[in-house]
Amino acid sequence: MEFAELIKTPRVDNVVLHRPFYPAVEGTLCLTGHHLILSSRQDNTEELWLLHSNIDAIDKRFVGPLGTIIIKCKDFRIIQLDIPGMEECLNIASSIEALSTLDSITLMYPFFYRPMFEVIEDGWHSFLPEQEFELYSSATSDWRLSYVNKEFAVCPSYPPIVIVPKSIDDEALRKVATFRHGGRFPVLSYYHKKNEMVIMRSGQPLTGTNGRRCKEDEKLINATLRAGKRGYIIDTRSLNVAQQARAKGGGFEQEAHYPQWRRIHKSIERYHILQESLVKLVEACNDQTHNMDRWLSKLESSNWLTHIKEILTTACLVAQCIDREGASILIHGTEGTDSTLQVTSLAQIILDPRSRTIRGFEALIEREWLQAGHPFQQRCAQSAYCNSKQKWESPVFLLFLDCVWQILRQFPCSFEFNENFLIMLFEHAYASQFGTFLGNNESERCKLKLQQKTMSLWSWVNQPSELSKFTNPLFEANNLVIWPSVAPQSLQLWEGIFLRWNRSSKYLDEAYEEMVNIIEYNKELQAKVNLLRRQLAELETKDGMQENP
């Protein structure tokens, strides 16, 4: 297919662009295969380059011969284009609609993007599972890498390499895979070096209504327990939901078959409930005219912060079991690709100082989200403005980022990255020139040959010039477990995401700049004082020498 077929009118003059906080700009609108470009040909005004894949929905309006297209983006921005001429306007609108909803992944921009920067480190190889495993294997020999899923045959949503208990062979893993939803047998998610406790994750056990059991499954998860120790199974569904799942062949671990494990049910919402929550929240944030009561009631009824609290609480519970109770954990919900990953990754943020560094956080996203098979393509296909209401669209990853932001707010010095890093990840998960978030799992990414055909997000982010934008100037390594408060009074609306296009952040940005200046100045002064001290000491020793020739 040629993009040209979709572009009926590639160019319109005298288009007026309205954006939040910018004066209106008049210029020429151009459509390319992947971008909507508005250029004013004036030196001092910024051009607009918008990825079609960032467009969530568009509205058209006509007043006489003047057409208006309102473009609603996946990053929640809303812009408006006034286009003279009804025909041009209709053409542009239909082209944008077609180009922003391309069916085939291989037509997406990452397959066409040619980087303008020199790749120092290929991000596709930055976080190899073998390397990640080495971090553990130096501390413990109870675990091994298994290549049982090399061909993606045992579990289509798992990566080719997973970490499993050493005592369990691949044959057993194949059997366990038949007992777990989507073949997602329990694998290692995190190893807590301090007390050797672990977090594992899996899909739900397929017990069904007749209470099926699987000896190998029991053996596998028991293999992670020390003698006489008990572990916890955190089911991210309520007991009720878990029970209902049995009718569809799913279920949960029966106490009788897993006597060494205590099961705790938490209820983290998923799918359309989260999507609706996001739609409501963004709608509330976009309406500046709400009076106070209406705003608070909209914020409340969106339930967004309730979801945040629920997820954070569960993650804290897991961290507490590991660090305080000294118990190992198995986490799953239904598929083990959504709420499970929110919890395992947030627990690591709380427990593991490494995951609070930039590299460590990237590794976490790679391990716990990309490799672990969170279906990004499905979940992030649409955002808050789309009316399609597909079951699989859900802001699971955004909720995770929001939770990280909440912890970052409470521990502003314990993270190497800043809020912009999280915002950047949100943007790229929904629309990007990089291939990292394409596909739903490693198997699909392999088939798409993303490594060969697209650029990794990490290749770009990890350049020193980019990293400086995402580095938290306040960072001071904190090796402790950090316990966030989950009280409603401590949770806040993530303004950097949800109010980003609704109010000017000028003063806040300037204050941030000033803070950076103070910190930089401090470093300079420290260095200078040290240098001078050295000089003085030199002079003193020399004098001493002169004194006693």
Next chain:
Amino acid sequence: MVEQVKLLDRFSTNNKSLTGTLYLTATHLLFIDSQQKETWILHHHIGSVEKLALTTSGCPLVIQCKNFRIVHFIVPRERDCHDIYNSLLQLSKQAKYEDLYAFSYNPKQNDSERLRGWELIDLAEEYKRMGVPNSNWQLSDANREYKICETYPRELYVPRIASKPIIVGSSKFRSKGRFPVLSYYHQNKEAAICRCSQPLSGFSARCLEDEHLLQAISKANPANRYMYVVDTRPKLNAIANRAAGKGYENEDNYSNIRFQFVGIENIHVMRSSLQKLLEVNGTKGLSVNDFYSGLESSGWLRHIKAVMDAAIFLAKAIMVENASVLVHCSDGWDRTSQVCSLGSLLLDSYYRTVKGFMVLIEKDWISFGHKFSERCGHLDGDPKEVSPVFTQFLECVWHLTEQFPQDFEFNEAFLLQIHEHIHSCQFGNFLGNCQKEREELKLKEKTYSLWPFLLDDQKKYLNPLYSSNSQQFAVLEPNTASFNFKFWRNMYHQFDRTLHPRESVCNIIMNMNEQNKQLEKDIQDLESKINKRKNEQIDGVLTNELLHPVHPESPIIKTSLSFKEQTLLPVNDTLRTIEGSSPADNRYSEYAEEFSKSEPAVVSLEYGVARMTC
């Protein structure tokens, strides 16, 4: 003293507690836990004491403080609990001013220090700063003996063309005699914010003098003859007041006025709003939905927004239309104080400094008779007079500091500290309900002023991000879309440590700013020491040379060469170690220690030099 008392964690659901000993002193309640950590609670801060039903572990005693601290003790023996309860009831509610803490508080200052403290804020000076008196405004002596209005200060500024009979006439037409006077004069715009109480207009009464006075105010503004009259009450309340012979200005009777209601609720609504808010956020195991629906139904943020919107109305009238504004509510000491002071703060950057903010409070709140003692319940009085009007003002300022992080010289801790002291009764500033009463209480002789103590401690209250180069008349234009208003956790949960961020950016930057100042000084010191030493070396060498003129090699060259050789290498070395070291190693505190260690070396070397030159 009672031993084995348990202090419960307010939000813990599993009744986590500390065990310790409870002491009652003349002024404070003191709890010392087994770790020797002390919790001091001033009796005046106690808002209410409640004895709950006896439990197996003892008798629960819940103390709610006016600074929003809530402590929950369990006293083992019911009798002890009862005794404490009764004592606290007595100690926390005083019948007369002279029994308040301020009259016994002794910070070890002599009389002249105390007096200087009281003179720190001089309102005459402040009006001069604003630019009055001038050709349009003058100081009136009408109230010099509190004859016209007991709740106003002695010194009032009025339009020059308003004669005394007009003032007297107008004051008779205004509730409590609070006639229109100047609150803030905008020098650039020549426009004024004036304040008064409601007119006694009833359904049809009018007063020519009052009409003249308003006209005089509008004439005092050469740029715009129109003036706004802002009634800060909801329209319904104002209408209801007409039945009682009060009410609001009839536009037809006054020339050149534009009348406007801004709808801020009265003190009773505010009191119960705060009550509801505290009930909600005191709930154990509170859910997000209950928190937000509680926040909504309390109406608290709605009220805050209303005050803010009214202040913005004032600022706009002056900035955009060059128009003077007259503000009133019913008596003109609650909502009027809120709106006038906040409006001035938006207009004039001076009020956003530490000193300026003190001046603002002295002017619009203390001198104009905001009834601090009644609103804060300093004495055992009518609970219906208590209302968080001033707290709301502080909260509005906090919201502004959130939106304009670089425009305020002070930080949040300053606002919290002021809030602490409007209730503490430790200083005289907020005692009494008006200036006349304060004079009668002889506060300036018998108590201390809070402000010098805050100024002495200024370091703690400075905003490290403040950019002081902003213009005097740089007006703040806050965004008041509802989503900008947040629950002020640090005020209402000030003492609930577990709810706060564990690392404070403000404190870190504040310390760093302090450290930077110290480092700058150190650099100067070091540089001068180095220079001195270099000179001494040269001197020393020269002297040597003079003493031994026939030295085979020139020591100057030798010295300077060896100096270079010596410095270059080790300096590089140290740079490397600095880069490699952890941030903690670069901490100033440790570094300062090392520095002082090198001090004796300098002395001995100087001695050495001295010896060489002999």
